[in-house]
Amino acid sequence: VSLPAFDDELTYLLDERRVVFVVDETLFPMDSIYGAAYRFVDRCWLHLRRPADRQVEVRLKAKGPTTVAELEALAGEFANELLNQVVRQRVGETNSKLREYVIARAFTTASARNSSIDALLAELDAEELAEDELQVAVPWAQGGPQDG
Amino acid sequence: MADVRDYHPSIYDKDAVRAAVASHQHLATIELSGSGEQMVVTVSTDTAGQDAERIADSVGNHALILTARAARAS
Numbered sequence: 001v002s003l004p005a006f007d008d009e010l011t012y013l014l015d016e017r018r019v020v021f022v023v024d025e026t027l028f029p030m031d032s033i034y035g036a037a038y039r040f041v042d043r044c045w046l047h048l049r050r051p052a053d054r055q056v057e058v059r060l061k062a063k064g065p066t067t068v069a070e071l072e073a074l075a076g077e078f079a080n081e082l083l084n085q086v087v088r089q090r091v092g093e094t095n096s097k098l099r100e101y102v103i104a105r106a107f108t109t110a111s112a113r114n115s116s117i118d119a120l121l122a123e124l125d126a127e128e129l130a131e132d133e134l135q136v137a138v139p140w141a142q143g144g145p146q147d148g
Numbered sequence: 149m150a151d152v153r154d155y156h157p158s159i160y161d162k163d164a165v166r167a168a169v170a171s172h173q174h175l176a177t178i179e180l181s182g183s184g185e186q187m188v189v190t191v192s193t194d195t196a197g198q199d200a201e202r203i204a205d206s207v208g209n210h211a212l213i214l215t216a217r218a219a220r221a222s
Contacts, residue, residue: 030159030219031219031220034212034215034216034219034220035216037212037216038212038213038216041209041212041213045205045206045208045209046208046209046212047153047208047212048156048159048160048212049154049156049159050156050158050159056159061205
C-alpha cells in the first residue's frame with residue numbers, strides 16, 4: 001500500500017546543530033507557537049523570525065552534540081506540540097462559559113455560606129449573654145458579681 | 149567575536165527583549181538597537197570561540213520565555 005504524497009508535510013532545513021522550518025500563522029495562531037516554544041526552551045535554543053507576513057520561521061538549535069535523526073525528531077515533536085496547543089486553546093474557548101459559570105457559582109455559594117455562619121455566631125452570642133445568670137460578663141464597676 | 153540577531157516586534161515583546169538583554173549584560177557587551185520595525189541585539193565578547201553565540205542563544209530563549217508569559221497574561 002503506498003501512501004499519497006502530501007504537499008503540506010512539515011518541510012525543514014538542517015545543518016549540524018540546527019533545524020529550521022516555517023509555521024503558517026493562519027493555521028497555528030501566535031499563542032500556540034509561543035506555547036510550543038515555551039515547552040522546548042529547556043531542550044534547545046530557539047529563535048523565531050518573520051520571513052513573510054503571517055509566517056513564522058522557527059529555528060531550533062541543539063544545546064549540545066546531536067545527530068540528524070535527533071534534529072528531525074525535535075522538529076516533529078515541535079509540530080505535534082503546535083497541534084496540541086491549538087487543541088488546548090480550542091477546548092479552553094469552548095469551555096470558557098462553563099468555567100466562568102462554575103467559578104461564579106463557587107463564589108456566590110461561599111458568600112451565602114459565610115452569611116449563614118455569621119448569623120449562627122450572632123445567635124450563639126445572644127444565647128450566651130442571655131444565659132449569664134451570674135453576670136460574669138458584666139464589669140464589676142457596673143454592678144457585676146461580688147464576693148460575699 | 150560578535151553575534152547579531154534580529155527580533156521582530158510582531159513576535160517578540162519589546163520589554164521582554166529589553167529584560168533579556170539586561171539580565172545578560174554582566175556576561176558580555178550587549179547592544180540593543182534598531183527601530184520599531186526590527187530590534188537588533190549584538191552580543192560582543194573579547195574572547196574567541198562560541199561565547200558570544202552561547203550568550204546570544206541564552207538571550208533569545210530568555211526573551212522568548214518572557215514574551216510567552218506576557219502573551220499569556222494579556
